[in-house]
Amino acid sequence: MESSTNGLAERIRDHARTRPDAIALIFEGRETGYGAFDRNASRVANALIAAGCRPGDRVAYLGKNRDIYFEYWIGAVKAGLVTVPVNWRLAPPEVAYILNDCRPRVILCEPEFLDRVTGIDALILVTDPAGDHPVFTPWRDAQPDADPHRDAGYDGAVLQLYTSGTTGNPKGAMLSNRSLLGVRASVPAEELPEWYRWSAEDVSLIAMPVFHISGSGWGVWTLQHGARGIVVREFDPERVLDLLVAHHITKIMLVPTALRILCDHPAAAETDFSFLKTICYGGSAIPLDLLRQAIAVIGCGFAQMYGMTETAGTIVGLPPEDHDPEGSPRMRGIGIPLPGVRVRIVDAEGRDLPAGEVGEIVVASQANMIGYFDRPEATAETVDAEGWLRTGDAGWMDADGYLYLADRIKDMIITGGENVYPAEVENALYSHPDVADVAVIGVPDPKWGEAVKAIVVPAAGASPDPAALIAWARERIAAYKAPKTVDFRADLPRNPSGKVLRRLLREDYG
Known part of the structure; x- marks a missing residue:
């Protein structure tokens, strides 16, 4: 079991001390070892401090997946700041709403999205040369690599992700070190489901967008275990196939629609996927015909993951052994809670319901968010005084403790x-x-x-x-x-x- 005080930045420091030459991230031919990653993050932290950022300030990222996003994020953690990755697919007014809500001191932006940050009172950095904005890499490298050690506490916010806004304006869910790491840190590795375990020998594909928990969270899983992460800007089935083979990727996270695209690709049938251990998927259940196709084409284990931004991602999983190509009742479910995660099904008054009855899914675990940024009333409506978080999802539980999703309450x-x-x-x-x-x-x-x-x-x-x-x-x-x-x-x-x-x-x- 890992120390509960071992936050995100300390994980990187540990890997840098013990395995400095092990590769942390690969992005478009650029390899960064854990030692270099740690030093770069320290330079970022010092640059942010020199820019006037104070503990608790927000810094934003507006761009597609890049390796430097993770350096920027961990650097912000070392400076005691909170990183806000913003959905680049949003319309300009939607981006403006989020930036005005979180009030970042610094924004790291890809040049193609600069039009979304006009009028924002912040230092604008760019990933590549554009106009007279400072470019990230020389801005970072102008600073010393002495670690400032200004990390927030284990329960302090380190990441702020905005909800998808399916109803009303998006809210910034504040996630702490504990939210992102606590479920694993509180349970011995051997008690975790096999599909959920990671090691330093794993190689992961970071293909989901980093503005979503499935992107940033998957990156955290990779880095906290000292594994190797292959970062891609966007999901491209042909590119993904090449990377899977070239790097012998062992773990990948996809949504079912992306999995179907991958399986339908003409080259997939000719590819040897024997190195791939697990495909984790989320967002929706996997249709039975797609599972059969994926088993035939890829042949690895499949695990469905259920979670949400407010729970820092996965809290319930349907393990590979419950994925039956002939179909089974459990295939219609979302699985069983991870160790350390408590789940109840309650009625409108908060009373527990018996097995088989539909109610709202509420969860309590170390993965729960701190709350919504500057939204105390919305936070109180979502998380009660005992730490039970209302998911807004309707579901039911069978006699064996398996959960089944009925729908969003509001739907x-x-x-x-x-x-x-x-x-x-x-x-x-x-x-x-x-x-x-x-x-x-x-x-x-x-x-x-x-x-x-x-x-x-x-x-x-x-x-x-x-x-x-x-x-x-x-x-x-x-x-x-x-x-x-x-x-x-x-x-x-x-x-x-x-x-x-x-x-x-x-x-x-x-």
């Missing part, structure tokens, strides 16, 4: 006084061979209050009949849950973690 449809969870309807329609993707929403209805509508992405070459899909659903779920109408689209709007943005669909359909 529940009330039709004729009956509660309908979209995920249940979607699961019924997913099983139809002509359905590649589906989302279910409630739309205004003069008779029922809300009516169930399905938006379907047809399978390649298929032209499904709406009436046939409705009949298919009625055979598998209660008639009142079946869609009243079916529309077709080429794709569904999703956030970076792969979750369907039902809010946008509801707006489209009034």
Whole structure:
């Protein structure tokens, strides 16, 4: 078991002392060992301090994945600061909202996104030469590499990630060293599930965007264990295939849609994936046909991860042994809590519900966020005095302690006084061979209050009949849950973690 006082920066210091030449990160041909990484992070810390940053200040990053993001982040940790990676896919007004909310003293920005930071009162650094802005590398290297050791405490904030904003404005979830490291640090390694264990011999692919917990969090898992991380700007299936083979990557995290792209790539069938131990995925359940395809093409273990920004990522996992290519009830679930994570299913009054009954999933663990930045009321609504965090997800637990996700509480449809969870309807329609993707929403209805509508992405070459899909659903779920109408689209709007943005669909359909 690791010391509970061993925060992010101290992990890097430890690896730099014991394995300075071991490779920490590789990015587009550039290799950085743990010793050099640690020294560069110290230079960043000194540069931020010289720029006038004080403990607790925010510094932002607006760009795609790069190795220097992690140096910037750990440098900020060494200076006692909080890093805010911002979603570069957002529209300029959305970026402006986040920057105005977190009030960063320094922003590290890729040149293509400079138009998003105009009017912000901060020192603007650029990753590559652009105008008269200071360039990150010479700005960093102008400082000494003496470590300032100004780290925040184990419970101090080190990362601030903004929620996806599926309803209302995004909120900045503050994550501490404990949030990011505590679940692993509190449990002996041998008590962790095998798929969740890491070692210094692992090689990981850091392909998910760093503005999301699946990107920054996956990077943390890599660095805290002294493993090697291969950083890619964006997910590109052809590039990913090349990197998997070239570096013998052992661990990778993807959303199911990215996994399908990877498996469908013509070169995948000819690739030897024997070095790959585990593919972790999240954002949504893996369709059975995709699991079968992935097992046939790749052949490694698969683990579903459930978590959220407010829980610093994964708190529940469906292990490889529960991934049955023939299908099983557990394949429809999200798995079992990790060691040290407590989960309850509660009703609207916070009372525990028995196995099999749907309620809200609430969790307590060291991974829970500190709270929302400058949002004490929103924090109090989400985390109670005993540390139980309301996920906003509806779900249920079976007698064996496996969790099943029903839906987001706010996405529940009330039709004729009956509660309908979209995920249940979607699961019924997913099983139809002509359905590649589906989302279910409630739309205004003069008779029922809300009516169930399905938006379907047809399978390649298929032209499904709406009436046939409705009949298919009625055979598998209660008639009142079946869609009243079916529309077709080429794709569904999703956030970076792969979750369907039902809010946008509801707006489209009034």
